[in-house]
Amino acid sequence: MRPDLTITALRVTRFRTVTRKIKDSDGHDHPCDPREMVMALLSVETDAGVTGEVLCPPAPVRDELIAAYIRPVLLGQNPFDRERLWQAMARWQRGSAQQLSDKTIGYVDQALWDLAGKATGLPVWRLIGGARDRVPAYGSTMCGDDIPGGLATPDDYGRFAQALVAKGYTAIKLHTWMPPVPGAPSVRMDLAACTAVREATGPDVALMLDANHWYSRTEALTLGRGIEAVDYLWYEEPMEEASMSSYRWLADQLAIPVIGPESAPGKHFTRAEWAASGACDILRTGVNDVGGITPAIKCVHLAQSFNIEIEVHGGGAGNIALVGGTGAGRYYERGLLHPHLDHDEVPPHLIANVDPMDATGYVTMPTAPGLGEAINHDYIADNQV
Ligand code: LLH
Ligand code: MG
Secondary structure, three states: OOOOOOEEEEEEEEEEEEEEEEEOOOOOEEEEEEEEEEEEEEEEEEOOOOEEEEEEOOHHHOHHHHHHHHHHHHOOOOOOOHHHHHHHHHHHHHHOOOOOOHHHHHHHHHHHHHHHHHHHOOEHHHHHOOOOOEEEEEEEEOOOOOOOOOOOOHHHHHHHHHHHHHHOOOEEEEEOOOOOOOOOOOHHHHHHHHHHHHHHHOOOOEEEEEOOOOOOHHHHHHHHHHHHHOOOOEEEOOOOOOOHHHHHHHHHHOOOOEEOOOOOOOHHHHHHHHHHHOOOOEEEEOOOOOOOHHHHHHHHHHHHHOOOEEEEOOOOHHHHHHHHHHOOOOOEEEEEEOOOOOOOOOOOOEEEOOOOEOOOOEEEOOOOOEOOOEEOHHHHHHOEO
8 A cells, every 4th residue: 555645536426316214394304105315425536546435415515515625625635644634624614604514524534534444455443443343233213203103102112112122132212202293392202102112121121312302401301300210321412402501400410321412513622511511421422423533533532531431423334433443332323213114225325234233233343445335336327416
């Protein structure tokens, strides 16, 4: 491998693919009949013929952003200088009046990590640090709905939890009902679902709750005390995360670990504030939340330095590399799952999924160089938009 590769081009390929998920008016995913959607493949090309790639939604890699902010930073540079390039992109965010989002720089960063892995012949999790080659997964449900046989009642959650345990999951996280689902949110319904799942799984399955993100302090406290009583492992995002003092108020009163922040902006800086102020008992990061793998590693090292546990939000190749590379998290978040969906169904733009789980509930780190995403390039070429 040459140590002096040069980035020669950035390419965004938009393509049609098929999905079985649809967002409601608040942005939560639910199942639907197969439908067409557009995705993007961001490619970072080099003079050595090695290309870094990441799959992403089209909006964060739209042409005007790539032309104005990303090409000027990356072209002609050494792709191994990920830290320097990430800092240059992050500084430009302020100058761009926030046009350049954490999502955009996060996808570029993941493509650079993929490139480094492919250039060195190493999977990214090993390049990061090779902390572990497999990780237990938790089944992370979709948010509640009003779909018959879906996640419409506490009993639906109980039945689905039993099905997940039968598949091998040793841990399950509920996302309960959130607006615009009729009747949502409801502390009473959330508690009923959490209790139904505990009764359905028995005492040995680890259970977590990610509730409506808009409860008041007192509602969040009532719900937290309720799930403490049925032995839940952690309590996630029941309130607006911009209100850090609300989380400190909550964490001070509950025995169950409060986890966060997930959706709050501010990268590793925000995570440092939460750790320092006692707003959470377990930190949270995610490569698509904090601006890529590079800052997500900083979050993990921050948590380790404070002796605070940290969990990684969301699945996908970048997050797998982070949990494998750093050892962050008791679990890998596998989802979002629903009784009407098969998480293991391979979409047409892939040859295989990146996170197959074995019967004991473990996901094994990919062995292919780079992020390990098995991209079906022929399909993408045939379905360009
Ligand atoms: O509100 C939602 O749709 C979910 O909470 C979603 O954001 C999910 O990714 C999550 O929070 N996982 O932990
Ligand atoms: Mg969450």
